[in-house]
Amino acid sequence: MGDFNVVLGAHERSRGARNPARPSQEFMAFLDEAHLHDMDTAGPQFTWVTRRSNHGYMAARLDRVLANDDFLDLWHSASATVLPCISSDHHPIILKLHETSEHVVRPFHFQYMWTTHPFFKQTVLNSWTQLTTASSPIQLVTQKLKRLKATLKNWNRVVFKNIYVEMEEASEALNAIQVEAALYGDTEDRLLTKIDCTVHLNTVMHQHQINSTQRNRL
Numbered sequence: 001m002g003d004f005n006v007v008l009g010a011h012e013r014s015r016g017a018r019n020p021a022r023p024s025q026e027f028m029a030f031l032d033e034a035h036l037h038d039m040d041t042a043g044p045q046f047t048w049v050t051r052r053s054n055h056g057y058m059a060a061r062l063d064r065v066l067a068n069d070d071f072l073d074l075w076h077s078a079s080a081t082v083l084p085c086i087s088s089d090h091h092p093i094i095l096k097l098h099e100t101s102e103h104v105v106r107p108f109h110f111q112y113m114w115t116t117h118p119f120f121k122q123t124v125l126n127s128w129t130q131l132t133t134a135s136s137p138i139q140l141v142t143q144k145l146k147r148l149k150a151t152l153k154n155w156n157r158v159v160f161k162n163i164y165v166e167m168e169e170a171s172e173a174l175n176a177i178q179v180e181a182a183l184y185g186d187t188e189d190r191l192l193t194k195i196d197c198t199v200h201l202n203t204v205m206h207q208h209q210i211n212s213t214q215r216n217r218l
Helices: 024-034 069-074 112-116 120-128 137-160 163-184 188-217
Strands: 048-052 056-060 079-082 093-096
Touching: 079 163, 112 120, 112 137, 112 188, 120 137, 163 188
Parallel strands: none
Antiparallel strands: 048 056, 079 093
C-alpha cells in the first residue's frame, strides 16, 4: 500500500494530467508477474491532486493497495477507503480488515484512545463517585470497578461509536467541502468548515492510530 507514482491507464488521471512515471504497461506487467491485484477503493477517485498556475488542476490515482491471492483468501472482507487530503497533495488510504465472525465475544480492554476525548475524565469521575452498597473496602472497589466497566462500555458505544464509521463520516464531510470549494471557490464559511472538518478528521485518525497500536500489542 502506498504511492506507486504510476497510473494503469487514462481512466486513472484527469484531463491534461500526464503519466508522471514509467509507462503503465510496465506496471501492469509487474502486477501480473507478482500475482498482485489492485484492490478497489471507496472514496475519491483520484489520490493525488495538484493545482499549478501553468497547468491548472491535475489529478491522478497514484496511490493504491496491492494484495495477493493468499491475503484476499484470508481477509476476503477487507476494504480500502481513500480519505480526503489534509496537509499533503496525496490522499491517505486506510485498509480495514473486517472480522469474519459477527459473534466474537471479547474480554473488556481499556482503550487508550478514550483518554483523548475531552469528557473522558469526567465520565470516569461521575461513575467512580456514585454511592454503593458495599460493606467492606474490597466490596467497594469491586462494585466501583464493575460499574465503571459497564459505564465505559456504554460510553464507548454511544460516544466513540465505531472508529471506522467515524473516520468515514469525517472523511466524507471534509471531502464534500473540498469538492465544493474547488467548484465554487473558497469563502469564509467554507474555509472555517474545512478547518473544523480537518481538525475533526485529524482527531479521529489519531484515535484510530492509538487504537491500532494497542490492538497490535495485545
